[in-house]
Amino acid sequence: MLAYSLKRLVLAFLVVLTVSGITFTLTNAAIDPAKALAGESATAGDIEAIRKAYGFDRSYLVQYFDWLGGALTGEFGESFRMRRPVATLLAERLPVTMTLGLCALAFALLVSIPLGVVAALKPNSGVDRVALSISVLGQALPTFWFALMMIILFGVVLRWLPISGSDTWLHFVMPSIALGYYATPAFMRLTRAGMIEVLASDYIRTARAKGLRAPTVLFKHALRNAIIPVVSLAAVQFGFMLGGSVVIETIFALHGVGFLAWESISRSDIPVVQAIVLLISLFYIVLTLLADLLNAYLDPRIRVA
Amino acid sequence: MSAILEVENLRVEIPVATGTLVPVRGISFSVQRGETLCIVGESGCGKSLTSLSIMNLLPKRAKRTADRLRLGGADLQTMDERTMSDIRGDRMAMIFQEPMTSLNPAYTVGNQLEEAFLRHRKASRREARERAVFLLEKVGISAAASRLGQYPHQLSGGLRQRVMIAMALMCEPELIIADEPTTALDVTIQAQILHLLASLQRELQMGVMLITHDLGIVARVADRVAVMYAGEIVETGTVHEVFSRPLHPYTQGLLRCIPVPGKTRRGAHLGSIPGVVPALFGDPTQCNFANRCEHAVPACTAGPVPLTGLGEGRGYRCVLPVETCIANQARPVAA
Amino acid sequence: MSTSTVIGPGRLSPGQMLAPTPGALLRRRVFGHRSLMFGIIVLGLMLLMAFGAWFIAPHDPYAQSLATRRMPPIWHAWFWDDPKATWDHVLGTDKVGRDYLSRLIYGARISLLIGVATMLLSGIIGTTLGVLAGYFGGRVDLVVTFLITTRLSMPVVLVALAVVALYGSSLEVVILVLGFLLWDRFAVVMRSVTMQARSLDYVTAAQAIGCSTSYIVVREILPNILNSLVVVATVEMANAILLEAALSFLGLGVQPPLPSWGLMLSEAKEDMFFSPWMITLPGICLFMLVLSINLLGDGVRDVTAPENRN
Numbered sequence: 014m015l016a017y018s019l020k021r022l023v024l025a026f027l028v029v030l031t032v033s034g035i036t037f038t039l040t041n042a043a044i045d046p047a048k049a050l051a052g053e054s055a056t057a058g059d060i061e062a063i064r065k066a067y068g069f070d071r072s073y074l075v076q077y078f079d080w081l082g083g084a085l086t087g088e089f090g091e092s093f094r095m096r097r098p099v100a101t102l103l104a105e106r107l108p109v110t111m112t113l114g115l116c117a118l119a120f121a122l123l124v125s126i127p128l129g130v131v132a133a134l135k136p137n138s139g140v141d142r143v144a145l146s147i148s149v150l151g152q153a154l155p156t157f158w159f160a161l162m163m164i165i166l167f168g169v170v171l172r173w174l175p176i177s178g179s180d181t182w183l184h185f186v187m188p189s190i191a192l193g194y195y196a197t198p199a200f201m202r203l204t205r206a207g208m209i210e211v212l213a214s215d216y217i218r219t220a221r222a223k224g225l226r227a228p229t230v231l232f233k234h235a236l237r238n239a240i241i242p243v244v245s246l247a248a249v250q251f252g253f254m255l256g257g258s259v260v261i262e263t264i265f266a267l268h269g270v271g272f273l274a275w276e277s278i279s280r281s282d283i284p285v286v287q288a289i290v291l292l293i294s295l296f297y298i299v300l301t302l303l304a305d306l307l308n309a310y311l312d313p314r315i316r317v318a
Numbered sequence: 319m320s321a322i323l324e325v326e327n328l329r330v331e332i333p334v335a336t337g338t339l340v341p342v343r344g345i346s347f348s349v350q351r352g353e354t355l356c357i358v359g360e361s362g363c364g365k366s367l368t369s370l371s372i373m374n375l376l377p378k379r380a381k382r383t384a385d386r387l388r389l390g391g392a393d394l395q396t397m398d399e400r401t402m403s404d405i406r407g408d409r410m411a412m413i414f415q416e417p418m419t420s421l422n423p424a425y426t427v428g429n430q431l432e433e434a435f436l437r438h439r440k441a442s443r444r445e446a447r448e449r450a451v452f453l454l455e456k457v458g459i460s461a462a463a464s465r466l467g468q469y470p471h472q473l474s475g476g477l478r479q480r481v482m483i484a485m486a487l488m489c490e491p492e493l494i495i496a497d498e499p500t501t502a503l504d505v506t507i508q509a510q511i512l513h514l515l516a517s518l519q520r521e522l523q524m525g526v527m528l529i530t531h532d533l534g535i536v537a538r539v540a541d542r543v544a545v546m547y548a549g550e551i552v553e554t555g556t557v558h559e560v561f562s563r564p565l566h567p568y569t570q571g572l573l574r575c576i577p578v579p580g581k582t583r584r585g586a587h588l589g590s591i592p593g594v595v596p597a598l599f600g601d602p603t604q605c606n607f608a609n610r611c612e613h614a615v616p617a618c619t620a621g622p623v624p625l626t627g628l629g630e631g632r633g634y635r636c637v638l639p640v641e642t643c644i645a646n647q648a649r650p651v652a653a
Numbered sequence: 654m655s656t657s658t659v660i661g662p663g664r665l666s667p668g669q670m671l672a673p674t675p676g677a678l679l680r681r682r683v684f685g686h687r688s689l690m691f692g693i694i695v696l697g698l699m700l701l702m703a704f705g706a707w708f709i710a711p712h713d714p715y716a717q718s719l720a721t722r723r724m725p726p727i728w729h730a731w732f733w734d735d736p737k738a739t740w741d742h743v744l745g746t747d748k749v750g751r752d753y754l755s756r757l758i759y760g761a762r763i764s765l766l767i768g769v770a771t772m773l774l775s776g777i778i779g780t781t782l783g784v785l786a787g788y789f790g791g792r793v794d795l796v797v798t799f800l801i802t803t804r805l806s807m808p809v810v811l812v813a814l815a816v817v818a819l820y821g822s823s824l825e826v827v828i829l830v831l832g833f834l835l836w837d838r839f840a841v842v843m844r845s846v847t848m849q850a851r852s853l854d855y856v857t858a859a860q861a862i863g864c865s866t867s868y869i870v871v872r873e874i875l876p877n878i879l880n881s882l883v884v885v886a887t888v889e890m891a892n893a894i895l896l897e898a899a900l901s902f903l904g905l906g907v908q909p910p911l912p913s914w915g916l917m918l919s920e921a922k923e924d925m926f927f928s929p930w931m932i933t934l935p936g937i938c939l940f941m942l943v944l945s946i947n948l949l950g951d952g953v954r955d956v957t958a959p960e961n962r963n
Binding site for chain 1: 688799802816895902903904918925926935943948
Binding site for chain 2: 214
């Protein structure tokens, strides 16, 4: 177990290193940071001066390790556009994105797990077919278009919910649904398949032979085991949701990391873009690690092995 | 002696794409207090479905009917699922064939033992815990208290089956149904488990319905035997009668398959019954064993064969008279 | 002595006598599969729209006209007696007076082009890596697994947005970026399928009679993993189409005046409150196209592996 954990950690570290290298190369090769920083009205002399002052004239590798060293200590440099430390900007925006991601995940799980359970209890029944149809249709729905349709319906026609901003919890309702629904089909199929398999297992028969009531059999004995793979998927999906928040936050003008990413990308604010890509990758890597640990907690067979 | 379990004309039907399977075709038997009834037969003859249908744990598609199905006077047929679940684990309990997979991997042994007790008794967690420790010790598990915190995967197959037995005993049931409880275990462990079951039964005066395909087990623990073939009981009687004077050609064939130390010559042919169990669609129209029987006569295929009762629970399902059957047994196996 | 009913030729019904050929069985399964048929028909219509756009489209999709700006679709004339709605522009016009129907028809070209091109590019990258890893195992497998893990940890939308924005957005760049970002599923599936196929008897037999590695991969393994390949290909094609639409919607994908459905949605954003149909129609097109591709993939999986259906 220890050797395995160590191997996972080394792998995770190498992945972080590679991702950071790719991010740094891709962003720095695209445009001249000195030009971007100097602005459109700058003269050739200004640009040269900036290049020297910010160290853009140093060799590529030196710049990379300088940046990576800073990143490791939480120092991502300064935003070209806002002239403020990137770390501060991120710290301001992160809570909104985290809230959005968690709400979206909660929405997805709250919808998909009950649906999956009900579908599994009566395979090929009406409920099962409806759940399956919803998942097929949902998978084909473009996220951003779904968000727009919700804005038209709930924001404009019915006037139930605010359509932009991040002031109250009501502002998070539509964005969470828009971000979360895309993960529901996967969760639902996994829950359904897991429940069908578990319900046919010997230990469920044992539980029924003990005379346990149906809800105890279903929730204590069946769901607990069927849910284990869903936990792994939830961690991965949460990572994807943080990445996907750029589209949703832009549509709903939620001032989170995603919105910041879009602003910075459209204005070539390279230090911010680099930091966000690295941060979200890091989140994903940590989340998958956590998912493994959580799995070990839920499945005692892994825990002790 | 009073009957704990009475079963009369029990049938199980499973609709499939090509018709209706009838894997249990109208069987009748009873289990008395303090008695072990062994149901013997090869795999696929309907033994397990019989036990599951008594517990009302059949797969959803399967349908159960019976003229009489009573546990200690209570009619199991008219019971709804809720009342039935009150009885399961309390007045009758079941031990399954697969100890490796019959315990929930996500919960500790203690948790799974205690929940059986807490479900049927008004008891505190501590009382349930004490009961669990008591029974684990009773089924011969050392350091019982510390086992409670362990997970099933940390135990060997033999230990898990002991846990399953302890679990079945949590509420002191009147009837225990054990479905091939030792098939998945090593031979040495098998003997221990059987010995344990037998001594617990004597001590607690339970009725035991033991399902097995192993005649060696039957000889050791049974009081009475019911031999099943293709969903029907083909012979019943006390273990002594059935073993010393088997009437049905199938029983005779089964008994010829086991070597007897001191009697079977080294190098001698052990018997075997050629052919396989027929598919169990619809009701029998003839003797099911006729196509594998070495003594078959035209009457065998003329119509369904009824169970001929000989009094005191002795019975056999064959068209031949008792005398012929006894004579057949002495005849050497046809080459 | 046999007691079972005698089965002779005389007892067989004509249907049993003529056992269906494998091809007929497959046809029966395909035509009996309703969602697969739906997928095939809708995708067929989309392809027809894409290839026959110049013939079907009633107007030039780029022709602007100040006189016909923001005309509503024809049903506005039916339900709300809107005199501006005419048969000339059945689905109305956008904010610069371009015929919406024509733009939607031409838009199918862009979505399908992006979908197919991305799927081919990512398919080539992913399949190559996956088959290599699955066939050789060992260090090759370790490297490929590392590449897959790295790729998975990079947020697709964000990286695609950043690269497209920094390197200039055009159809070609979008295809290249998505192609290089969506190969992971191909690699994962092909790796495991190849591993399975490799251990099968016929591959061992081919090795035993001295066939070369490339011969074995191309002649023995590839045909056997084609089913999985088709299923993954449809998933990734749908994925690419949705991503392109999202990029274009954020203004960082395909550039105007190309009639990309995502871009049409982006351009209609400011009109969404007063002309909701402008946003509804391209979305429905996207939805139908992606749905048909997904149904095709699911259907192919069902039909080729009927034992896997639940």
